[in-house]
Amino acid sequence: MRAGSAAVQQQALKDFHQAMSNFFAGTHRRPTWRKAGRHEGFRVVAVKPGDVRRVSRRVSQVKVPKVGWVRFRWSRPVPNGARSFRVTRERAGRWHVAFAAIPDPIPAPGTGEAVGVDRGVAVSAALSTGDLLSAPGLRAGERVRLGRLLRRLARARPGSRRRAGVKAAIARLKARETDRRKDWVEKTSTDLARRFDVIGVEDLNIRGMTRSARGSVEAPGRNVRQKAGLNRGILANEWGALVRRLEDKAPGRVVKIDPRNTSRTCSACGHVAGENHKSQAVFSCVACGFRGNADVNAAMNIRDTAAGHAVTARGGPPLGRPANREPQHDLPLTG
Incomplete structure (x- = not known):
C-alpha cells in the first residue's frame, strides 16, 4: 500500500462509493468484484497541463504518480479540458490510457434529410x-x-x-x-x-x-x-x-x-x-x-x-420524405 500512490487509492474508494450510491438510487446495477486479468487498472485525477508531453509524431508521455513518465502511442490529440485519465490492462495483455473528456457533438448538415x-x-x-x-x-x-x-x-x-x-x-x-x-x-x-x-x-x-x-x-x-x-x-x-x-x-x-x-x-x-x-x-x-x-x-x-416526429417549421412534409410520393414497384433486390 505504501509503494502505491495515495491519491490513486483514495480515488478507487471514491469510485466505489459513487457506484454503490448509484446502485441504491436505482440508476445502475450493483458493482461487481474485480477479476484478475479483466478489470486491471486505476484512475488518476487532477491532471495538470504539464503531465502530458509529446515526444515524437507517434509517441507521447504521461506522468503517472509514483511511477514517473510512461510512454504511450499518440493516437489523437488530448483535449484541453481533460482533467483525469484511466490506465487499464485488458485480457489480451495490452495497456491503454484514456483521457476523460466530453467531445463536442457533430453539427447537423441542415439538409432536412x-x-x-x-x-x-x-x-x-x-x-x-x-x-x-x-x-x-x-x-x-x-x-x-x-x-x-x-x-x-x-x-x-x-x-x-x-x-x-x-x-x-x-x-x-x-x-x-x-x-x-x-x-x-x-x-x-x-x-x-x-x-x-x-x-x-x-x-x-x-x-x-x-x-x-x-x-x-x-x-x-x-x-x-x-x-x-x-x-x-x-x-x-x-x-x-x-x-x-x-x-x-x-x-x-x-x-x-x-x-x-x-x-x-x-x-x-x-x-x-x-x-x-x-x-x-x-x-x-x-x-x-x-x-x-x-x-x-x-x-x-x-x-x-x-x-x-420532425416536421419542418413551415408546416411542410416530414423530413426526408417528399410531398405526394408515388409508390414504386419492382425495385431491384439488393444483398
Whole structure:
C-alpha cells in the first residue's frame, strides 16, 4: 500500500462509493468484484497541463504518480479540458490510457434529410437509402485458428503454463475482433451524424431479447442452443453500441420508434400483412406488388415514422420524405 500512490487509492474508494450510491438510487446495477486479468487498472485525477508531453509524431508521455513518465502511442490529440485519465490492462495483455473528456457533438448538415436504420443479424444495419452495412468480425483463417486454440484449451491442464498461453492467444484474437467492431461502430455513427438531420431507429429491448432461454430445472427451456446462437448474433452486430454512439454524436436527432410491424408494412402503400415478408431478404407486397429488400423496406418505414416526429417549421412534409410520393414497384433486390 505504501509503494502505491495515495491519491490513486483514495480515488478507487471514491469510485466505489459513487457506484454503490448509484446502485441504491436505482440508476445502475450493483458493482461487481474485480477479476484478475479483466478489470486491471486505476484512475488518476487532477491532471495538470504539464503531465502530458509529446515526444515524437507517434509517441507521447504521461506522468503517472509514483511511477514517473510512461510512454504511450499518440493516437489523437488530448483535449484541453481533460482533467483525469484511466490506465487499464485488458485480457489480451495490452495497456491503454484514456483521457476523460466530453467531445463536442457533430453539427447537423441542415439538409432536412432523414434516414431509417434497421438492425438485424444477417445484415448489421440496413439504411433506408439502400445501403447494407455489416459489422466486421474474424476472417476465415482467424476463425480456423480460433477453433484450433479452443480445442487446445480443452486439452490443457487447469493451472498450467500451457493453458495460460492458449488463453492469452485466444484473448488476442478476441481483442482483434472487438477492435474491428468498435471501429465500425465509430465510423458508421459518425457518417450518419454528418449526413442526416434525423436518424430513426427501433426502440428495442436488447437486454430482454438476449436473455437466456435455458430456464430452470423445474421448467427447462426449449430451443436453448438456437436461442444462444441468436443472442450471439445480436451482440456481435453491436445493436446497442451503434445507437448509443449515435445519441452521443447527434444528441436530439435520434428518434426511437415502436418496432411493431416495421418489417410487415409495405413502404409504398402502407399495407400490413405477414405474407408481405416472404423471407429474411425478400419483401413482396400482396396488395400493390411492391418488391424489394426486406431490411431496406423496414428501414424506409422507420425513416417515415421518425420523420413524422420532425416536421419542418413551415408546416411542410416530414423530413426526408417528399410531398405526394408515388409508390414504386419492382425495385431491384439488393444483398
